[in-house]
Amino acid sequence: MIKLNVAEIKKRLVGKTDFHFQVAAKELDLSDDDLRVSGLIQVDGEISNAGDVLLLQAHMRTNIVRACGRCLKEFAADAEADVLEKFFPADADNAEADAFTYDSDVVDITEALREGLLVAEPLQALCDPDCRGLCPVCGKDRNLADCGCDAATVDPRMAVLQKLLKS
Numbered sequence: 001m002i003k004l005n006v007a008e009i010k011k012r013l014v015g016k017t018d019f020h021f022q023v024a025a026k027e028l029d030l031s032d033d034d035l036r037v038s039g040l041i042q043v044d045g046e047i048s049n050a051g052d053v054l055l056l057q058a059h060m061r062t063n064i065v066r067a068c069g070r071c072l073k074e075f076a077a078d079a080e081a082d083v084l085e086k087f088f089p090a091d092a093d094n095a096e097a098d099a100f101t102y103d104s105d106v107v108d109i110t111e112a113l114r115e116g117l118l119v120a121e122p123l124q125a126l127c128d129p130d131c132r133g134l135c136p137v138c139g140k141d142r143n144l145a146d147c148g149c150d151a152a153t154v155d156p157r158m159a160v161l162q163k164l165l166k167s
């Protein structure tokens with residue numbers, strides 16, 4: 001649970017406070033099923049009083065282990081994520097749907113940071129932009145060796161297309 005004390009910044013408009021800390025993934029309620037974070041997550045940011053809301057801005061840096069979408073190999077890579085969220089007073093009637101709220105001088109930013117990291121995850125991770133993936137015929141990793149299979153024959157739609165092109 002990551003909490004910020006905002007008692008001081010709530011006293012004046014544009015009041016803000018910055019923060020810098022490192023947390024483990026489990027402190028953000030992230031399990032290995034969500035995201036395989038290796039090491040700590042560096043969090044730098046600030047929370048400011050924007051009048052009717054508190055504005056959280058944060059930048060996170062860490063290292064994440066992912067499986068390549070083409071060759072399935074696991075690899076670790078640096079990851080970064082930005083968070084920009086509003087926090088409404090719990091009794092505010094203008095709060096947006098699903099908005100984050102706070103109801104005292106302490107703001108819990110755990111969920112905002114957690115979501116920020118998850119949203120920044122690419123839909124398909126690649127170990128290398130040029131990863132050649134697994135051979136659809138024999139299943140071998142084509143980055144390691146050229147298996148020599150004629151992969152073009154595997155997909156019947158491609159075969160039809162090739163026939164059309166040849167004729």
Ligand SMILES: [Zn+2]
Pocket residue numbers: 068069070071072073126127128131132133
């Ligand atoms: Zn790969």
Ligand SMILES: [Zn+2]
Pocket residue numbers: 135136137138139140147148149
């Ligand atoms: Zn092959």
